Amino acid sequence: IVAWTSLIGGYIEHEKGEEALQWFSKMQVDGITPDAPAFVLGMKACGSIKAMEKGQEIHAEIERQGLLDGSPFLGSALVDMYVKCNAFSQAHEVVNKLKLRNLAAWNALISGFAEQGHGEKALNCFKQMRHSGVSPDVVTFTCCVKACGITRDLDMGRNVHSELERQGLLGADIFACNALLDMYMKCGQLFSAHEIFDKLPFRNVVSWNSLIAGYVDYGYGNEALKCLKTMKSMGVSPN
């Protein structure tokens, strides 16, 4: 089973979801009953190629074997599969069904909504998640910041920002920092954005691009060009 699972994981890593699923089936035909790790990869393969029907089949198998409550990884993988197939109501249903409160499952749902541009729904989930007693982590917050940028919800964005700071999550996570930068820019808060920018421990090309794009969007062409120069002088190559 470990060998089969490694093989399937390899296909997924190389974005060969179709082949991964074929090997998953082959494994079963061979008389091997998938365990939780194998099912996780099965779900992931389905999500990666939006094979919703196959995903539902595997979901049913998981339920039949009663594995869902035994592994938090399975729960989040299942939610993620539905999210990747754009089946948000099913994803939400699974989240609610999970007996153990599952942070990653919520994160999968919230990030899916944010990814699809449904900022409000993402933030609603965030509230539901807290209401159900699950504490957010830096992943959750990053997704929420993204959602705030989409909906131009500056107030909420500021709330999440202060929460991130209070928990000391900003110093180490460039993804969260860049998401904040982008959110402030989208909300027209160039000053706040630049402030954050100056405080970042590291800046990559994405940080610079957010800043430059924001200045361009609001008609500050000269500022944008200045940033470009500074960026180059600091050894970051434009892409």
Add this chain to the structure above:
RNA sequence: CGGAUCCCAAA
């Protein structure tokens, strides 16, 4: 190190 969620901008 056989397994999950974010993995950030623009496109």
